[in-house]
Amino acid sequence: MQTADEMKARLEDCxxxxxxxxxxxxxxxxxxxxxxxxxLRQWQxxxxxVLVTPWFMNVMLLPTAEVVGAKPQEAIxxxxxxxxxxxxxxxEFIRGSEDEIGAYWACSLxxxxxxxxxxxxxxxxxxxxxxxxxxxxxxxSAQEQEMAMIWAxxxxxxxxxxxxxxxxxxxxxxxxxxQDEDAAVLSRRTFLRGKTKEAxx
Numbered sequence: 001m002q003t004a005d006e007m008k009a010r011l012e013d014c015x016x017x018x019x020x021x022x023x024x025x026x027x028x029x030x031x032x033x034x035x036x037x038x039x040l041r042q043w044q045x046x047x048x049x050v051l052v053t054p055w056f057m058n059v060m061l062l063p064t065a066e067v068v069g070a071k072p073q074e075a076i077x078x079x080x081x082x083x084x085x086x087x088x089x090x091x092e093f094i095r096g097s098e099d100e101i102g103a104y105w106a107c108s109l110x111x112x113x114x115x116x117x118x119x120x121x122x123x124x125x126x127x128x129x130x131x132x133x134x135x136x137x138x139x140x141s142a143q144e145q146e147m148a149m150i151w152a153x154x155x156x157x158x159x160x161x162x163x164x165x166x167x168x169x170x171x172x173x174x175x176x177x178x179q180d181e182d183a184a185v186l187s188r189r190t191f192l193r194g195k196t197k198e199a200x201x
Contacts, residue, residue: 014100028112029054038126050126061105087136
């Protein structure tokens, strides 16, 4: 089986090629963002990460070599949707495929990614999203339990933009004071609420 570093390199090389060959000139590209696979790890027979590109940010699931070898006959049509359960909730993924990496499942977090002013902010958001996926109510503080409720679709939708701003500062400490106003938009609470609405749609 390939190592995490090898899988990360394959995934990033694949989508950098797509950026250069297929996406060049497309107006939705955010040229402040590079391609990066954030937090790549093994999870239930898959490689899991958040993939950041100049045009989207997705949670990605790619089968490990053992799974691919064990079920070569499996052929799931591109565009098929499937829900996966995580400690933080259940989320819908869509099937995709690229020659360089094979078949994969993707759950869209942001598309496009024009709200990000720089690559560092996008990476920090990707890392926070990945952390939230694996966060349980038992592990969370009172604020984090509220976020877990958002994953489950149980939180009323009247949370304000001020709440998001306050949470961003609480999560990031003094560093948040040095970021642009769009940091509030990129808080975990805002992200989680958006994914809940998508799941319920």
